[in-house]
Amino acid sequence: DSGVTQTPKHLITATGQRVTLRCSPRSGDLSVYWYQQSLDQGLQFLIHYYNGEERAKGNILERFSAQQFPDLHSELNLSSLELGDSALYFCASTRGGGTNEQFFGPGTRLTVL
């Protein structure tokens, strides 16, 4: 158990819908990263938050957005869902400030029908 929690574990929805994925980092970790793992794209970095502020963006679509709240949990919002958004979405956390080991949550499996 990495100490990072993600909810829900599975999500099945229809095209055009909007969903929210939640991540709680390890206690004391200030950085949260979101990654998408799809069959044809492998693991792709989406976005990084540090202590509530956006630090970096990767291959994140405009239909996707994220935020990190004062209690440091993070949410990834996916809207106008398409079939190709079906993937495993991981959240990872680190303490920040010079550390580099990222601890991954168990992931949320999103299926868009």
Place this chain on the structure above:
Amino acid sequence: AQTVTQSQPEMSVQEAETVTLSCTYDTSESNYYLFWYKQPPSRQMILVIRQEAYKQQNATENRFSVNFQKAAKSFSLKISDSQLGDTAMYFCAFMKGNNNDMRFGAGTRLTVKP
């Protein structure tokens, strides 16, 4: 941009034998970190080993060791005394500096045969 290449989509090894997984990367950075992650069928991402680019000594974690060739931009993973529980996808990853995102290779599916 940094790229990570794993040229072996699949590999297999007999239990108790040794196997080496290959990874090459491309970067112009001088300060970076390299990682190997294991993803078993449960899909959990588990850190196997990491290497700081400024360290010449190859990292070792029990049965897992790396061969880090900085000039050649190569970072291979050696698994000794392979166990059935080592069956998993293995991902090589690159991180620029500290506290940054990781860029992953496409992965190598390793099967350990009894």
